[in-house]
Amino acid sequence: MRGTPLLVVRRLAHEWPQTAILVACLAVSVLLPVAGRLLLDRYAESLRSRAAATPLVVGSAGSPIDLVLASLYFQKAELEPLPFAEVTALDQNRDLLAVPLCLGFTARGHPVVGTRLDYFEVRGLMAASGHLLQRLGDCVLGAAVAQELGIAAGDELFSDPREAYDLATAPPLKMRVRGVLAPRGTPDDEAVFVEVRTAWILSGLLHGHADAISMPATTIIGRDGGEIVLDEGIREYYEVREDNLAGFHLHGEEGSMPVSAILVFPRSERAGTIAEARLDEPESRQAVRPALVIDDLLATVVRVKRLFDGVVAVLVVVTALLAALVIALSIRARRGEILVMGAIGASPWTIRRVLAGEILAVLVAAIVLGAAGALVIAELGAGLIRIAAG
């Protein structure tokens, strides 16, 4: 190295702590807006792509945002249930594909989604290992769940108790892990999928126990017509096995069982328009287009982002002014050095070139560092976005 580059590099290296602090401060003022922009773009892209792949969501009347965030991204929300009869009714329409979702349960912290095999088809989900759902009590894990919990096909997974201190609620269910889905980079990676009827076990609406007739006489405390009243000694099954599968039954009509939401996939645009109009009535029900809901949500996020941008702009200006002050003071402190270069015969242009080279090197380093940091944050943030979106 020789000439101006040598003088620039030697100077910056000579005062490396000051150089490092200056570069770090400037890098942060580059990093914040770039990382904010990248994260927002990825967040928006993540939300939009999922919403675009879901034409219509039907749920009980309430917040459309809650309905969409819960049914597409499995975020926690208190959704009023729809009766399963709504699903059965939609199934009669050959122009639509209705996919029920039972939400609100978790297994080791991950959302449990009760649905049926159609869900895997419309989402393009394939088993990377094992199989998809086969029978009651089976579960299929999203790729991230399997990786995080260290569970594979053939293992078992307990659902989380809904109310830890309420003995009247359904006990945790030991589920058979039938398969693990291939990763898709969507909220599906973070979820545990079960059949709708398995979700009803989790809610206590479907349960299994030994046949009352075959129970010892000491557990029978009364008979009421054809019904047998048993004491509390009878235990519900906490897992579904081949030998107790027949013992599981619903208490009530299947049509009255709850579902949280129904994803509706019209087979034509016309069918979609008709379904949206028809399903948006009565007032107790709503049918929303997720893409429109997400656009509204993102419009709010963008407004907040503008406020953030304003704060960052002030920060950048203040940092730039401070950096300019530091550079001006540094040049003043180096007056003797600058004079000696001039006395030796360096032109003012040459001296300016050396000083400008130092400033440029600091700026380039700050921009590269800031941009690299922003990319790293955006990459790391992709996981957070997935969690936030899911």
Next chain:
Amino acid sequence: MTPLATIRDLRFRHRGGPFAMSIERFELARGETVACVGPSGCGKTTLLEMLVGIRRPDAGSIEIDGVPLHALGDAPLRAWRRRRVGLVFQDLRLLESLSALENILLPYHLDRTLGDLDSATARACELARSMAIEAMLARKPRRLSHGERQRVAVCRALVADPVLIAADEPTGSLDPDTARIAVDLLIDAARQGHRTLFMVTHDHSLLERFDRVIELRSLMSVTRGAET
């Protein structure tokens, strides 16, 4: 001896100040070592700066080695200074961020047209060897003794093979023994290369080492303030 530098009818006045000087005629011979003495503020440094083209006179002519400095534009004057003058400052003014070798080669780093850097590096090493600082060339100035720094500064003044070495009180901050060594270093360097040395000094104990000593007040008429 053939004159290297000739000053004629020089007039200079500091802008905004009372100081003014005029020199009717002054010559420096080629290969001559000259000490310039006089009380503080009499204009010794101003004269040195005009001799090397850092300052311009208000009137008169300065011709060095056939080049009329007073007629040159700023850029040619700087280019001439880079090629023909070696400067040694009172506080040496080495760049702390550079190694000793890089300090010696500073004129070449500031001006690529000055010559080939590889040849200059070879010459710098040769100069460093002659001044016994060859082993210190990779060190930063703060890791050198004052005497070693002095020799680095002299090497920097000589590396472009100048015809005139101008030294502005290079012994100002030195003890007598070190000052004597530093002056001998400059005088030897000048004599070995048949260069002219013009040195401003306050130290009268060193004057006997020079070919000629000029008392600035006797050389010119200097006016300041009320004496004007």
